[in-house]
Amino acid sequence: MKRKIRILIVDDHAMMRLGLAEAIAAERDFNLIGEASNGTQALHFYREHQPDVVTMDFRIPGPDGAESTAMLRAEFPDARIVLLSIFEGEEDIWRAVQAGASGYVSKSAEIEELLEAIRVVHTGGTYFPAAIAAKLAARQTRDNLTPRELQALRHIVAGFSNKEIAARLHMSEATVKLHISNTLAKLNVADRTQAAIIAVRRGIIHLDA
Known part of the structure; x- marks a missing residue:
């Protein structure tokens, strides 16, 4: 039997974690192995359990989502992280990419989009919706x-x-x-x-x- 995708949810809002947990539980190929409410907890949990994919809220206490992502990738280069945010500002998206995020999904998106992002990232791919990819392309060009x-x-x-x-x-x-x-x-x-x-x-x- 194919091993399920082991997932860690990182979000400081309990209701958001609950909603994500319910959505993940409904997927046969997913296995929620833990939750964290801040960057410090996320780092400790990852070191102990090394989940396959992390869904990381951008605005969390302690090291924020981008900082926590950078710290995880520095220690675990193969860590696969999808950042979530209520904002789609270019600077936040750019920080996510620079930190090493494999995906970026708006919290206003349908839950199916996040589930797809998790699956894509788990296979080693990246997930950035078209509108976000365009912003990244613009930022990359401007920087050049x-x-x-x-x-x-x-x-x-x-x-x-x-x-x-x-x-x-x-x-x-x-x-x-x-x-x-x-x-x-x-x-x-x-x-x-x-x-x-x-x-x-x-x-x-x-x-x-």
Whole structure:
């Protein structure tokens, strides 16, 4: 018989833990082996029982979800952790990924999404819904672009020519062309129009900014 997926729930709200516990108990391939209400408890429990998957609330006392995830991954590189949050802010999501989370699910999502995330993560995969994956892609791109390249991209989106950008940024047209060339390469696009489309679509540049 196939071994069940051993799961640890980490959340400081008792009602949330109860709801997750009931959902997990209803799945034949899941086995809830423990609960923790803060980061310190989660670390102690993991060291003793080493569950297959941890569902980790982002906002918990002590080390928060991202910090606890980083600590677990530092000690147990193969730890598989799905972070849960009522927020979908880019910074929180980025912190989760940087900490080593294998998945990120909004608490507003249907329970089926979390159950799927647990199964995907357990097999060694990652689970980030499309909207969240797009935010991660935008953040990764922004981190790869220099401040000057971001400025140039923002002006491209606004429809300015190289000459206008050079005047606004107080640099030569040759320097502007270099920044734009580097930006196109990093975005993996062929021209300014495609760069503008990608920048807005991915949320790298916001039209109301």
